[in-house]
Amino acid sequence: MTSARTPTEQEIYGRRGRPITDRDATEISRVEELAYELKVHDVMTADLKTARPDMPLSQVLEILRVNRISGVPVLQDDQLVGILSLEDIVRAMQKNELSAPVSQYMTRKLVTVSNYDSIIKALQAFTDSRLGRLIVVDENGGLAGMITKGDITHGILTALQRDYKEEELRRYRASHLFEDIISDRTTLVLRYQIKAHDFMRGGNASSNIKRALLRLGADPQIARRCGIAVYEAEMNLIIHTNNGGILKLEMEPHRITMSTTDDGPGIPDVAQVLQAGYSTASEQVREMGFGAGMGLINIKRCVDKMDIESTVGKGTKLTMRINVPFEKPSMHEDNKI
Structure with missing residues (x-):
């Protein structure tokens, strides 16, 4: 008895959840290719501001304001224990509890992606969880970064711009390939x-x-x-x-x-x-x-x-x-x- 083949990411996360067909393959755009080629670590934010469970919410609010961000991971002894978002702080403000500790309002049940996952997998996680940000973990489960849909958009646009510049450079080099060659016949x-x-x-x-x-x-x-x-x-x-x-x-x-x-x-x-x-x-x-x-x-x-x-x-x-x-x-x- 032969074991079942492990499906590819295209088959798992392909158009509308079905395998990519030959017809689909002719219609795949460069943006879709990049969604499979780019990895989470290529587009994520690695330099993060973090909070501790015992910090008052007012202090975290100031971190968010100064750095113009909407959420922070929560670490205790360098271990990831939760995430606190601006929405969580708004809930505390409605109850006039900005002096409460982070541990009281943070989300403990985390949705994470691996830093080596493709961004198509991250997009699927966003769709399933309906969250605005995801924690990125390394192979040991430690905090590696954070990713938002905006990070993915920016990463794809950057990759497309890089593709364009590389293609222009290749064309320039190729079109000038023989300009310095002097011969009676060059083919x-x-x-x-x-x-x-x-x-x-x-x-x-x-x-x-x-x-x-x-x-x-x-x-x-x-x-x-x-x-x-x-x-x-x-x-x-x-x-x-x-x-x-x-x-x-x-x-x-x-x-x-x-x-x-x-x-x-x-x-x-x-x-x-x-x-x-x-x-x-x-x-x-x-x-x-x-x-x-x-x-x-x-x-x-x-x-x-x-x-x-x-x-x-x-x-x-x-x-x-x-x-x-x-x-x-x-x-x-x-x-x-």
Whole structure:
């Protein structure tokens, strides 16, 4: 008897409590990714003001006012014993009991999160408890910090800003990669080994190529055209070849050349496969949503030139070219990126 698999955080805390599906995965935003990637210790407040059980509430009220905070953990001999919030002090003020000790009004039943929990888990704890702040504990159960929803919002915004700056830096570095290279011909080559029938990784190479083109400063429309053409070519290697093949992109200032090569089975009639709707994909592949016979048609629509060379039993070479109008006078016209 096999033991049940431990569910992932995405499955536990996924959209509306259900597992993340493939369709959901295509809709997940960067904010949602950060909710799983960021840990509580990344966003929590670690430098805390604390209170003792025997302190008068009036003294804690002054701590809250001076530091502009709404709650403090309560420690006794460095052990966490409770939490006191501004709401607790308001209740005491209504009874004119600001001289009462903290222990009389503090909350002893604590809701805590671990400093290594993801913030999605902290958000779930906020939803379940309806509290405004949570105590953060370390692996030994000691006080590590405190977290509020505002801390989470600030942490996500900071991470998004950091992402943006890092992406801008990557794009700047990539777009200037060849500016100091002096040669008669400089070409950037991206090469990928594509495995036959590897549908799980289908589209990875084309996504990487599109991302690389954008970071190199390519026009977004040209990057999209390349992305579509390369995706269709990549899927052809996965669906129709015996052993997969090589996907290659060569980028130069005035053109982008993409190609695939494989060692079989080859195409008996090239003219026939260029007809819309014609496909040699198996029924199983069709049931997966592929093999509609439009791959080469889509490629032809996206590129300026397409050539197919194929020999039955030896393999196929597909070459695609997109012309790039270059308008960067600062670059040496003979240099090619």
